[in-house]
Amino acid sequence: xxxxxxxxxxxxxxxxxxxxxLRAEGTVDALIRLTLGGLxxxxxxxxxNARLRYFDPARRRAGLxxxxxxxxxxxxxxxxxxxxxxxDKASSRDVVVQGGxxxxxxxxxxxxxxxxxxxxxxxxxxxxxxxxxxxxTLRMKRYSEQPTVSFPF
Numbered sequence: 001x002x003x004x005x006x007x008x009x010x011x012x013x014x015x016x017x018x019x020x021x022l023r024a025e026g027t028v029d030a031l032i033r034l035t036l037g038g039l040x041x042x043x044x045x046x047x048x049n050a051r052l053r054y055f056d057p058a059r060r061r062a063g064l065x066x067x068x069x070x071x072x073x074x075x076x077x078x079x080x081x082x083x084x085x086x087x088d089k090a091s092s093r094d095v096v097v098q099g100g101x102x103x104x105x106x107x108x109x110x111x112x113x114x115x116x117x118x119x120x121x122x123x124x125x126x127x128x129x130x131x132x133x134x135x136x137t138l139r140m141k142r143y144s145e146q147p148t149v150s151f152p153f
Contacts, residue, residue: 028040032048032050034071034072035052035054035064035069035070035071035072036048036050036051036052036053036054036070036072036101037050037051037052037072037075037080037082038050038051038052038101047101048101048102049101050100050101051072051075051080051099051100051105051140052070052072052080052082052097052098052099052100052138053097053098053100053101053102053103054068054070054095054096054097054098055095055096055098055123055151055152055153056094056095056096057094057095057096057125057153058093058094060151060153062151064095065093065094065095066088066093067086067087067088067091067093068084068085068086068087068093068095068128069084069085069087069133070082070083070084070085071083073135077142078139078140078141078142079137079138079139079140080137080138080140081135081136081137081138082097082135082136082138083133083134083135083136084097084126084128084133084134084136085128085132085133086128086129086130086131086132086133087131088130088131089130089131090130091130092127092128092129092130093127093128094125094126094127094128095125095126095128096123096124096125096126096152096153097123097124097125097126097136097138098122098123098152099122099123099138099140099142099145100122100142100143100145100147102147102148102149103122103123103145103147103148103150103152104122104142104143104144104145104146104147105122105140105141105142105143105144105145106120106121106122106140106141106144106145107119107120107121107122107123107124107138107139107140108120108139108140108141109138109139110124110136110137110138110139111136111137111138111139112134112135112136112137113134122145122152123152
């Protein structure tokens with residue numbers, strides 16, 4: 001095949017839907033790792049294994065609320081550190097944080113700014129003031145709850 005055809009076919013191959021899907025898959029994998037503390041499910045559609053999951057109580061749906069960011073920065077056998085930030089400078093946001101993708105982890109306590117609060121269940125609510133954020137340390141008992149696909153509200 002001459003060089004012109006080789007170049008032409010390589011340009012077409014770079015813009016195929018499959019190629020775009022692979023780029024999107026990499027983005028989704030990164031989001032699962034960084035926001036949920038999880039392992040990507042891969043192309044075969046396996047079950048999600050994650051340390052945390054978020055819910056938007058205002059819209060009654062799974063996922064982070066609009067303008068809220070999350071970053072899992074540390075995981076140990078009994079704990080997880082996550083930073084939640086409300087990027088909206090005008091409105092507060094509520095977030096439900098659940099232990100595990102299927103609520104399989106019990107969150108024993110939450111520590112914010114040196115203050116610890118007992119939780120003792122699979123999820124808890126956080127209210128983020130406008131433009132506010134905080135590092136939250138969770139103490140967890142992993143795989144201690146019956147997994148469920150039910151939303152926590």
